[in-house]
Amino acid sequence: MRAFALAFALALPFSGGALAQDSVATLRGAAPLAEQGEAPSMTKINNTDIRPPRNYPEQPPTIPHSIRDYQIDTSANKCMSCHSRRAVEDSQAPMVSITHFMSRDGQFLATISPRRYFCTQCHVPQHLAKPLVANDFVDMDDLVGKGADRRGRR
């Protein structure tokens, strides 16, 4: 019996080829595996300058504007020309968080710590694209919402 089940399980991917192909095809389109499918058209970048909410408190905020050709390397950091402590007066952009001044030993430095220098490691702009896969993320406040409401009312 067990041998039969094993043989069945091994044969399944080949016999049920159509089924397997369909499930693979959801993301890469209908193009055969050996061929390159047609690329979807480029989507526009979110450039509204409206700060989106954070999905959880620790989330690095996304960038609500285009950052095309922004140079971030040893020579220059284009982001800091607006978001640095002294630049916000002119730019009226949100100042980079004070946590970014902290070295890994918890020491506050005069400027952003080297380990936080490369902004796009955590902060990214968003494209106006439909998500490729469904996401059932539930916001923390929605999850505990009813309880929180009750406490608030009390």
Place this chain on the structure above:
Amino acid sequence: MGARLQAYWRVLNRPSAHFSLGFLTVGGFVAGIIFWGGFNTALELTNTETFCISCHEMRDNVYAELQGTIHFSNRSGVRATCPDCHVPHEWTNKIARKTQASKELWGKIFRTIDTPEKFAAKRRELAEHEWARLKANDSLECRNCHDFAFMDFTQQSPRAGKAHERFVTTREKTCIDCHKGIAHTLPDMSGVPGWQ
């Protein structure tokens, strides 16, 4: 020495003995057209991108960097070539800049930036020249295309519109004050106002 100069002066000063006044007038006119036209043609020939990137210093560094930027590749297909931004369009200033550019020939001959390392080392200095030039002429080469008079802030992204309204309308800043490094990679920016 003095005697020789005097001899030259006598030749120049004496009325022509062989050529008629008509020939000299018309000939001078025609020669003027040819020389002036030739001069201008040669000048315009040096004012093309093809000429600029005929040197590897420009082709492999700044021209390569330009290609990814909005001034090279964009939705409308209008693009800036080297002289659009780096040479004044108005004649007098163009000649002045071209005369200045003779130093670039010196640099070419003595190979001041002929390797990527040498170019990187000199980049800040060269960039500063361009920033100073654009600052002094109120970003004239930007404004040759981006005319402030026809700029509709409402069509710009919110932050661009706001920034332009606040700093350009009031003449507090000029284009290059904020838009450094839009077409080429920036040098080490430490100490540059507005940069970390």
